[in-house]
Amino acid sequence: MPTKSAPPPDAKSDQKAFLVAAKRILSAGKTRLTWDVLAAILGVEPRAMKTYRMPAASSDYRTMPKLLVEKIEALVAEAQAPSPAGAAAPPRDPYVDWKPRSDPLKLLPASLAALVIRQARQVFMGGGATMVSGVDRLWSGVSGLGDEDRKAMALVSRARLTLGLSDVGAEIHQLLAQCTKPLGEWLPLPAVKEAGLNAVCLIDAEDYMPTLEAEELSEGFGGMTGLLEEQVFAAFQDSLSKHSAKDANDYYTAVRTFVVRNPVATRKQLLKFLAALPSAVWACIEQQFYEPLPGALVAGETATLCGHCNNVMTAQPGGLRCMTAACAAEHAATPGRTLPAADLLRLNRSLRKYWLEPGIDEIRLADRLAARGHTVRMYPNRDMVDLDLGEGSPVGIDLKAYSSPELLGERLRRRPGGLKNYKTQLLVIPDWMARRVPHYVERVSACLEGSSIRALTLSDTVEVLGHA
Numbered sequence: 001m002p003t004k005s006a007p008p009p010d011a012k013s014d015q016k017a018f019l020v021a022a023k024r025i026l027s028a029g030k031t032r033l034t035w036d037v038l039a040a041i042l043g044v045e046p047r048a049m050k051t052y053r054m055p056a057a058s059s060d061y062r063t064m065p066k067l068l069v070e071k072i073e074a075l076v077a078e079a080q081a082p083s084p085a086g087a088a089a090p091p092r093d094p095y096v097d098w099k100p101r102s103d104p105l106k107l108l109p110a111s112l113a114a115l116v117i118r119q120a121r122q123v124f125m126g127g128g129a130t131m132v133s134g135v136d137r138l139w140s141g142v143s144g145l146g147d148e149d150r151k152a153m154a155l156v157s158r159a160r161l162t163l164g165l166s167d168v169g170a171e172i173h174q175l176l177a178q179c180t181k182p183l184g185e186w187l188p189l190p191a192v193k194e195a196g197l198n199a200v201c202l203i204d205a206e207d208y209m210p211t212l213e214a215e216e217l218s219e220g221f222g223g224m225t226g227l228l229e230e231q232v233f234a235a236f237q238d239s240l241s242k243h244s245a246k247d248a249n250d251y252y253t254a255v256r257t258f259v260v261r262n263p264v265a266t267r268k269q270l271l272k273f274l275a276a277l278p279s280a281v282w283a284c285i286e287q288q289f290y291e292p293l294p295g296a297l298v299a300g301e302t303a304t305l306c307g308h309c310n311n312v313m314t315a316q317p318g319g320l321r322c323m324t325a326a327c328a329a330e331h332a333a334t335p336g337r338t339l340p341a342a343d344l345l346r347l348n349r350s351l352r353k354y355w356l357e358p359g360i361d362e363i364r365l366a367d368r369l370a371a372r373g374h375t376v377r378m379y380p381n382r383d384m385v386d387l388d389l390g391e392g393s394p395v396g397i398d399l400k401a402y403s404s405p406e407l408l409g410e411r412l413r414r415r416p417g418g419l420k421n422y423k424t425q426l427l428v429i430p431d432w433m434a435r436r437v438p439h440y441v442e443r444v445s446a447c448l449e450g451s452s453i454r455a456l457t458l459s460d461t462v463e464v465l466g467h468a
């Protein structure tokens with residue numbers, strides 16, 4: 001066994017002995033230096049520290065990154081250095097460097113999400129920038145990096161290095177490409193897992209937009225929550241504001257329901273629907289909500305729509321696939337009508353994300369409740385909740401498909417929104433999401449403890465509410 005003054009064993013030949021000796025030297029004169037405190041001093045996750053001091057033969061054993069070995073060697077050398085004569089330098093106390101309340105890795109997910117949102121704002125709102133698909137050049141418009149961006153990137157680099165993984169934080173495009181993958185895959189930090197973020201992607205791999213989870217995480221992080229949405233919907237709200245509250249509510253519900261049921265519509269169908277609306281509302285929807293079908297989605301002169309949700313289907317190696325994620329998650333591909341592509345309009349990107357995707361399950365629930373005799377109101381009082389069971393009904397329902405039950409539970413506990421206007425407050429999880437994420441309802445319920453909101457799957461909600 002090495003003594004206090006002996007140099008520690010070589011990290012390469014025996015990593016465990018190296019760490020044990022380093023810990024003893026660094027604890028000299030201190031009451032007790034635990035492995036967790038040592039990990040904090042070194043900026044390493046305690047769990048990673050554990051893998052470093054496993055026997056080399058163990059399957060959990062991990063080799064320490066070179067950077068970390070150097071850091072330990074430097075600390076040991078400093079602790080062993082004789083004090084300069086007469087200087088009476090106080091012995092270095094590793095505890096001084098340890099600030100348990102400010103573990104920056106805990107802030108990493110939010111700070112990274114905020115970076116994604118800021119970059120998206122540059123690309124989508126900066127003007128002139130175009131998106132280029134592909135992994136290494138995800139967003140070609142990304143250019144300026146601010147202080148906050150660099151801090152987030154450095155934090156990713158540090159986290160990956162302490163985990164013994166390659167550095168992907170140094171180059172913005174490489175980092176953004178990682179952000180299309182679930183956090184648990186490329187940032188397997190305890191802080192990520194404990195916050196329930198392992199399955200969360202910050203950028204949607206299909207449309208290269210920040211996910212709703214990224215916006216939620218960046219909330220309160222100087223983010224731009226809802227900015228894209230605000231721009232698109234400001235004109236719509238403005239057009240409604242010229243009418244009485246009751247009319248405005250009715251128009252809102254009619255428009256949003258139409259949009260969710262018709263992600264792709266023929267010009268004739270759209271004009272027929274719009275004819276019943278006041279001209280300002282009509283103009284807003286015609287000019288801002290729908291756009292011509294992009295050529296890339298069209299096979300020849302025609303396009304095939306999904307038999308379930310009416311969105312356009314895209315050709316895949318295995319056949320046609322519906323482009324609505326919430327639809328494809330629940331149903332096998334079911335081709336419906338095939339129509340001349342030139343006649344078709346589709347919803348713009350923001351509406352697809354904020355209204356269509358969540359709306360698929362909202363409509364699914366509404367239709368099943370209506371079939372059981374309930375009076376269902378969609379988006380009452382301009383979206384106070386997703387649906388309720390008629391004027392004066394005690395039941396208010398919000399439906400959410402976050403991939404992280406913890407993120408969702410925390411969010412609703414902080415901001416229950418319109419649900420607080422109801423006696424019976426139901427949070428509904430789509431069946432496909434509850435199947436995909438283990439123990440979803442239990443996990444979200446645990447986060448909602450003490451709140452009046454009750455979480456249920458969509459099918460359980462239909463059972464619980466029964467027949468009218």
Ligand SMILES: [Zn+2]
Pocket residue numbers: 306307308309310311322323324327328
């Ligand atoms: Zn579909």
